[in-house]
Amino acid sequence: MDTKLQNLLDFNIEQLEEAVKAMGQPKFRTKQLWEWLYKGADFSDMTNLPESFRMSLAEKYRAGRLKIKAKLCSKVDDTIKYLFDLGDGNLVESVLMKYKYGYSACVSTQVGCKMGCTFCASTKAGFVRNLSSGEILGQIVSMNADMNIRIGHVVLMGIGEPLDNYDNVLDFLRKAQNEKGLGISYRNISLSTCGLAEKVIQLSEEKLPITLSISLHSPFDSQRSEMMPVNRKYPLDKLLDACNIYTLSTGRRITYEYALIEGVNDTKEHAARLISLLKGKLCHVNLIPVNKVEGTGYEKASKKNIAAFQEMLEKGGVNATVRRTLGQDIEAACGQLRRAANENKI
Numbered sequence: 001m002d003t004k005l006q007n008l009l010d011f012n013i014e015q016l017e018e019a020v021k022a023m024g025q026p027k028f029r030t031k032q033l034w035e036w037l038y039k040g041a042d043f044s045d046m047t048n049l050p051e052s053f054r055m056s057l058a059e060k061y062r063a064g065r066l067k068i069k070a071k072l073c074s075k076v077d078d079t080i081k082y083l084f085d086l087g088d089g090n091l092v093e094s095v096l097m098k099y100k101y102g103y104s105a106c107v108s109t110q111v112g113c114k115m116g117c118t119f120c121a122s123t124k125a126g127f128v129r130n131l132s133s134g135e136i137l138g139q140i141v142s143m144n145a146d147m148n149i150r151i152g153h154v155v156l157m158g159i160g161e162p163l164d165n166y167d168n169v170l171d172f173l174r175k176a177q178n179e180k181g182l183g184i185s186y187r188n189i190s191l192s193t194c195g196l197a198e199k200v201i202q203l204s205e206e207k208l209p210i211t212l213s214i215s216l217h218s219p220f221d222s223q224r225s226e227m228m229p230v231n232r233k234y235p236l237d238k239l240l241d242a243c244n245i246y247t248l249s250t251g252r253r254i255t256y257e258y259a260l261i262e263g264v265n266d267t268k269e270h271a272a273r274l275i276s277l278l279k280g281k282l283c284h285v286n287l288i289p290v291n292k293v294e295g296t297g298y299e300k301a302s303k304k305n306i307a308a309f310q311e312m313l314e315k316g317g318v319n320a321t322v323r324r325t326l327g328q329d330i331e332a333a334c335g336q337l338r339r340a341a342n343e344n345k346i
């Protein structure tokens with residue numbers, strides 16, 4: 001894949017129309033080309049386009065489907081983890097999960113991450129670059145094509161902080177929900193942030209009915225700042241104020257992600273403090289039995305502690321569920337596969 005060529009999945013429909021017109025083709029070719037691109041087709045597959053047009057397209061552009069560098073299929077559930085090659089030496093991960101309601105994809109928004117969360121494998125080698133909107137779309141298009149499925153739900157929770165790549169992520173959201181794009185309803189899209197409060201407020205002004213997830217992981221500023229350096233800039237009061245603004249503006253319930261780590265953030269004091277912060281708010285706590293990450297010293301909390309923590313929150317008036325852990329045998333926590341590939345382990 002030649003990354004010097006422009007990725008056509010980066011184009012919106014008007015830009016594609018311009019490109020098609022500049023190549024001397026009639027307007028109706030735009031619709032045909034657009035449909036092929038969102039099916040993950042290569043130019044050679046686009047059999048209803050004239051061969052000369054396909055050859056001209058291949059000289060100037062690339063179609064946007066990503067090359068699969070590795071694919072790990074869970075033996076215990078239907079989860080599949082993909083490692084995609086972006087064509088410039090960089091790799092990103094995506095995870096495909098099967099639920100009763102259909103397929104859901106967890107996609108990456110950056111190569112690496114600046115945020116430095118201590119429990120996360122994605123940030124260990126630092127930040128490399130933002131993904132373009134076409135590269136984010138490309139992950140979904142490529143999984144759809146590889147499995148011959150239609151992904152109906154998307155979670156922006158792979159490698160990277162989505163709100164640190166704001167413009168490209170917004171462009172992605174608009175194209176993903178567009179019925180001429182992937183046709184995924186905003187309500188089926190969830191964006192997860194480590195807590196960039198100013199960007200949460202900016203996002204609230206877009207009034208998109210997506211689900212906002214906040215990676216909380218500790219209700220104490222001192223501990224959260226240690227686990228998540230972003231908390232030093234945006235401590236809990238600022239972050240929760242931004243979340244209130246988001247809820248008021250969109251009417252959407254916020255999800256607080258809380259990865260339970262044995263002996264670190266699963267005590268009664270943590271539950272009590274979490275209740276005092278969240279009680280009465282339009283929100284929901286998603287408790288995540290964290291995957292062990294080599295080199296962090298963090299261990300998964302026991303089933304007993306997870307159940308006790310959930311019960312305390314529920315009794316305190318805060319709605320809480322425990323996330324089903326999928327893909328345990330393929331290390332589905334973000335960043336782990338890319339890290340292994342960069343260390344030449346796969």
Ligand code: SF4
Nearest residue numbers: 113115117120123160
């Ligand atoms: S958890 Fe998310 S925001 Fe934090 S370092 Fe990892 S990818 Fe970045």
